[in-house]
Amino acid sequence: DAGVIQSPRHEVTEMGQEVTLRCKPISGHDYLFWYRQTMMRGLELLIYFNNNVPIDDSGMPEDRFSAKMPNASFSTLKIQPSEPRDSAVYFCASSHREKGLEQYFGPGTRLTVT
Amino acid sequence: GDSVTQMEGPVTLSEEAFLTINCTYTATGYPSLFWYVQYPGEGLQLLLKATKADDKGSNKGFEATYRKETTSFHLEKGSVQVSDSAVYFCALHYGGATNKLIFGTGTLLAVQP
Numbered sequence: 001d002a003g004v005i006q007s008p009r010h011e012v013t014e015m016g017q018e019v020t021l022r023c024k025p026i027s028g029h030d031y032l033f034w035y036r037q038t039m040m041r042g043l044e045l046l047i048y049f050n051n052n053v054p055i056d057d058s059g060m061p062e063d064r065f066s067a068k069m070p071n072a073s074f075s076t077l078k079i080q081p082s083e084p085r086d087s088a089v090y091f092c093a094s095s096h097r098e099k100g101l102e103q104y105f106g107p108g109t110r111l112t113v114t
Numbered sequence: 115g116d117s118v119t120q121m122e123g124p125v126t127l128s129e130e131a132f133l134t135i136n137c138t139y140t141a142t143g144y145p146s147l148f149w150y151v152q153y154p155g156e157g158l159q160l161l162l163k164a165t166k167a168d169d170k171g172s173n174k175g176f177e178a179t180y181r182k183e184t185t186s187f188h189l190e191k192g193s194v195q196v197s198d199s200a201v202y203f204c205a206l207h208y209g210g211a212t213n214k215l216i217f218g219t220g221t222l223l224a225v226q227p
Contacts, residue, residue, distance in 0.1 A: 004157075031213040042219050043158075043203070048212075055212065091157055095213045101146050103215060105157030 002026075004106035006092050012112045018080040021109045024073055025094030033103060034067055034077050035091040043091075049075065082113045116141040118204050120218035127194055127225050135189040135221045137178075137204035145206040147171075147180055147187040148215065152201045161189075161202070199225045 005024040013019055025032050033048040047057040052069045060067070064083070069075040079086055089110050093103040121136040139145065146165045150158040162171030167182035176191045187204060204218040 033214075043217050045214070048214060050212070056214070093158075097213055100163075101207045101213055101215070102148060102160045102163060103158075103213070105159070107157050 004092055004094055004104055006090075006106035006109050008109060009107065010110045010112075012114065013082055014114055015083055016081045017113075018078065019082045019086075019111060019113075021077040021090050021092075021111070023075045023077070023092030023106060025075070025092070026096075026104055027073065029094035029096045029104075030072075031095045031097065031103075032069060032075050033093040033095075034075070035093065035105075036088045037091060037108075038088045046077070079111075082111075084113045087111055087113050116145065116206060116216055118206055118216055118218040120202075120204050120221050123201075123220075123222035125221060125223045127223070129196055129225055129227050130193045131225075133189070133191040133194045133198075133223070135202055135204075135223070137187045137189065137218060139185050139187065139204075139206050141185075141206055144182070147178070148205040148207075149176070149178055149187070149189050150203040150205060150217075152203065152220070154200070158203060194223070194225045196225045196227050199223055 007022045034046040036044045046059045047067045049069045067077045089108045091108045093105045095103045117140045119138050148163045149161040151161045152158045162173040164171040164180040170179045178187050178189045201220045201222050203220045205215045
């Protein structure tokens with residue numbers, strides 16, 4: 001299996017621009033998670049989906065952040081407008097309820113907002 | 115609510131030293147417990163897990179035993195290598211009908227040759 005795929009791996013953008021991060025979960029997994037990691041705040045869960053439906057978005061920091069999962073093989077996390085404090089590494093992870101509780105993480109997208 | 119507490123790092127060891135990274139948890143019921151490892155520039159990888167009391171998870175020379183009486187899941191390795199340098203996260207399953215995990219803050223391990 002190819003594992004969780006994220007794109008782009010690095011993104012540099014200017015404040016105010018829209019940023020879209022993409023994730024392809026492992027085939028057959030029914031849960032998808034978006035995390036943000038910074039030195040100051042550590043690893044934070046932003047939102048997660050079950051069978052493409054958002055279950056808990058309480059970790060989404062502001063209305064500038066939105067996430068979608070139009071089908072079982074694709075999800076996006078969008079930031080509009082972006083701000084310098086959004087600079088972080090964003091991880092996507094997936095898991096399968098019936099095959100155990102462990103999550104499989106992608107390599108992450110390093111976002112820098114200048 | 116459910117939570118995980120890890121020892122603060124960084125932990126600096128010489129090669130072949132014994133490693134312990136402490137992890138304690140607070141949870142209702144009997145959560146499943148996990149250790150994840152994050153190498154520089156990569157995502158988190160599952161290192162080992164235990165799903166019930168007294169279970170021992172092991173992988174790559176690392177071990178952790180689920181201790182219900184002390185609500186702990188300490189990570190140990192008898193002889194660390196430079197290649198073990200990474201950040202280690204303890205986590206528990208939140209419970210209920212979701213696959214949500216609660217992660218600790220992570221412990222940075224630096225192994226010197």
